[in-house]
Amino acid sequence: QSVLTQPPSVSGAPGQRVTISCTGSISNIGAGYDVHWYQQLPGTAPKVLIYDNNNRPSGVPDRFSGSKSGTSASLAITGLQAEDEAHYYCQSYDYTLSVVFGGGTRVTVL
């Protein structure tokens, strides 16, 4: 059971918009700690996709965006593409548990 809760899977047709939620509590996201998102393509290491809630590293397409409100955060992918099929993980800090991850969400492009 992960400290941050994500849906196990989401899917969408090419070109559609999908969102992934990441629900925490008052000891992590709700305490004001930043949320980061990682993309893990099949058979590869995770790669940072969004950092500090809503910032994209250079090279990450602007189709990816992040937001945070209260005890939750969200990752949105607009204009879904086949290459976006991957697992996505949210990560934050918890003042009792230190580093916390979401359980991961598998994105499928129909």
Added chain:
Amino acid sequence: EVQVVESGGDLVQPGGSLRLSCAASGFPVSSNYMIWVRQAPGKGLEWVSIIYSGGGTYYPGSVKDRFTISRDTSKNTVYLQMNSLRAEDTAVYYCARVLGFSDAGGYRHFDYWGQGTLVTVSS
């Protein structure tokens, strides 16, 4: 070029020990935070240890008193010594750089990850 490369993964019997290495290039491990994160087969991510630039080390309860993180600044390498291994420690172990603490108080993101090294604990 910034890079981290893990090595040392192997098949080990329950109760055994193993040491993983994480060789960094392009930045000094001595002035950075470094973290080990593992991923059991088909499962999500779990942190297992972190070492601060000042040398402080921290662990989650699942590995505390069994795992030890350390570094050799002359080799620019971080290590994970794993003792009393259990079947549930079976995972791919990743090493990553942490960009310190954010203004919000938590850790910043993990910007460079290695390719991972597989540890299998089985008789």
